[in-house]
Amino acid sequence: MNYNKKSVRDIDLAGKKVLLRCDFNVPLKAGVITSDKRIVAAVPTIKYLLEQGCAVIACSHLGKPEPSFDKWAKKQAEKGKAPEELTEAKWRKSLEALCMEPVAKRLSELLGKPVILAGDINVVNDDVKAKAAALKPGEIMLLQNTRFNKGETKNDPEFAKELASLADVYVSDAFGAVHRAHASTAGVAAYLPAVSGFLIEKELGVMGKALANPDRPFVAILGGAKVSDKLNVISNLLEKVDTLIIGGGMAYTFMAAKGYTVGTSLLDTDKLDYCKDMMAKAEEKGVKLLLPVDTVVAASFPDPIDGPVAVETVASEAIPADKMGLDIGEKTREIFAKAVMEAKTVVWNGPMGVFENPTLAAGTIAVARALAESDCISIVGGGDSAAACEQLGFADKITHISTGGGASLEFLEGKELPGVACLLDK
Numbered sequence: 408m409n410y411n412k413k414s415v416r417d418i419d420l421a422g423k424k425v426l427l428r429c430d431f432n433v434p435l436k437a438g439v440i441t442s443d444k445r446i447v448a449a450v451p452t453i454k455y456l457l458e459q460g461c462a463v464i465a466c467s468h469l470g471k472p473e474p475s476f477d478k479w480a481k482k483q484a485e486k487g488k489a490p491e492e493l494t495e496a497k498w499r500k501s502l503e504a505l506c507m508e509p510v511a512k513r514l515s516e517l518l519g520k521p522v523i524l525a526g527d528i529n530v531v532n533d534d535v536k537a538k539a540a541a542l543k544p545g546e547i548m549l550l551q552n553t554r555f556n557k558g559e560t561k562n563d564p565e566f567a568k569e570l571a572s573l574a575d576v577y578v579s580d581a582f583g584a585v586h587r588a589h590a591s592t593a594g595v596a597a598y599l600p601a602v603s604g605f606l607i608e609k610e611l612g613v614m615g616k617a618l619a620n621p622d623r624p625f626v627a628i629l630g631g632a633k634v635s636d637k638l639n640v641i642s643n644l645l646e647k648v649d650t651l652i653i654g655g656g657m658a659y660t661f662m663a664a665k666g667y668t669v670g671t672s673l674l675d676t677d678k679l680d681y682c683k684d685m686m687a688k689a690e691e692k693g694v695k696l697l698l699p700v701d702t703v704v705a706a707s708f709p710d711p712i713d714g715p716v717a718v719e720t721v722a723s724e725a726i727p728a729d730k731m732g733l734d735i736g737e738k739t740r741e742i743f744a745k746a747v748m749e750a751k752t753v754v755w756n757g758p759m760g761v762f763e764n765p766t767l768a769a770g771t772i773a774v775a776r777a778l779a780e781s782d783c784i785s786i787v788g789g790g791d792s793a794a795a796c797e798q799l800g801f802a803d804k805i806t807h808i809s810t811g812g813g814a815s816l817e818f819l820e821g822k823e824l825p826g827v828a829c830l831l832d833k
C-alpha cells in the first residue's frame with residue numbers, strides 16, 4: 408500500500424471550503440466529555456485551515472447510534488427490553504445522547520471562537536447546505552454525528568455526494584477511523600480532491616516508514632488481551648521485523664502451542680495451529696521470536712482489577728493448572744528490555760501484563776522504560792498501551808503514540824486502509 412499521500416501542506420487551500428473529517432469520537436458520561444484528548448489533537452489542523460482562509464465544515468461520528476428505528480427496536484428486543492419500551496421517543500433519546508453539542512462547545516473553547524452546530528438529524532439537508540454556503544473564510548461549523556445518517560456506515564454514494572456538495576476540498580484527519588470504508592471516511596473522496604491533515608500525515612510518516620524502510624534491528628512487541636484480533640498481525644510482521652516479542656495475554660496461546668500447560672491463563676484454542684505455523688514461519692524467515700521464559704501467576708484475575716493480589720513467579724513451562732498468568736516475570740523483563748535497547752525501530756502494541764494493578768505492572772513498566780531510554784524510533788499503538796505509557800510518565804520519550812487502536816493494528820497487518828487509500832498520491 409502507498410503511504411505517500413498529499414497533506415494540507417501540498418495543495419493550495421486559500422479561501423477554500425473544506426470538509427474536514429475529524430475523530431471526535433470522545434468518551435461521554437451522562438452527556439459530559441470525560442477526555443477531550445481527541446478534540447485537542449484536532450486543533451492544529453483546524454487552526455492551520457482557518458489561517459489559510461478556509462471555511463471549515465467539520466464532521467465526525469460519535470459512538471454507535473442506530474439510525475433506523477426498526478433496527479434499533481429489534482436490537483433492543485434481542486437484549487430483552489420489554490415491547491412497551493420500544494417507542495420512537497426512546498429511540499430518539501438514544502440518538503440525542505450522541506449529539507455533537509458537547510463537542511461543538513469544547514471545540515469552541517479550545518479555538519476561542521464560535522463553532523456553528525448544524526444540528527440536523529440527517530446530517531445534511533437544505534438548511535445545512537445553506538449554512539455551509541454562507542460560511543465565511545476563517546469560520547467553522549460542525550455537522551451532526553455522521554452515523555445519524557443511514558448512509559454513513561454503508562458508504563452510500565448518495566450520502567457521500569451530499570457531504571461532498573458542501574465543500575471544495577476534503578481533508579481527512581480521523582486516523583482512528585481510516586480502517587473503515589464509510590461515506591465520511593472514504594466515499595466522499597470520490598467527489599472531492601482529498602488530502603490528509605497533520606494527524607494522519609504524522610501517522611503515515613512514522614508508521615509508513617517503519618513498515619516500508621525501517622532502521623534495523625526492527626523489533627515488534629505484542630501483548631494485551633485482544634488475542635484473536637492481534638494474532639492476525641503476526642504473519643505480516645514476520646515479513647518485516649528482525650525480532651518479534653510476544654507477552655501479555657497473547658503469550659499463552661503460543662506457550663500452549665509449544666505444549667506447555669498454561670493453567671487458567673487467557674487462551675485462544677482456535678489459534679493453536681496458527682501459532683505453530685507462526686513459529687515455523689519465524690524460523691524460516693530467521694526472525695527471533697521471544698516468548699516469556701517466566702511468568703507472574705495468581706489464583707485468579709484480580710477483582711477489583713487494582714485490588715490486592717497474591718502472586719508468585721514460575722517458569723513459563725511450569726504454570727500450575729489452577730493458576731493464571733498475569734505478567735511477565737523478572738528474567739523475561741530483562742530479556743525483552745535488552746532486545747528493545749539494541750533496536751533501532753520498535754513498534755509496541757499491548758501491555759505485558761495487567762498493568763492496571765500495581766503488583767502486575769512491572770513487566771509493562773520494564774518495556775516502557777526500555778522504550779523511553781533507548782534512542783530508537785519508538786511507536787506505540789493501542790489504547791491501553793498508550794495509556795500505560797502516559798500513566799507511567801514515559802509518553803514524551805516515545806517517538807510516536809498512535810491515535811488509532813484498530814487502525815494502527817490494521818496498518819501493521821499490512822491491510823489497505825480505505826481512508827488512506829482514497830487520498831491523493833504525492
Ligand code: ADP
Nearest residue numbers: 631632633655656733757760761789790791792
Ligand atoms: P491495547 O489497548 O493496547 O491494544 P488490549 O486492549 O489488547 O491492548 O489489552 C489491554 C489489556 O490487556 C489490559 O487491560 C491488561 O490488563 C490486559 N492484559 C495484559 N496481560 C494480560 C494477561 N496476562 N491476562 C489477562 N489480561 C491481560
Ligand code: MG
Nearest residue numbers: 789790791792
Ligand atoms: Mg485496549
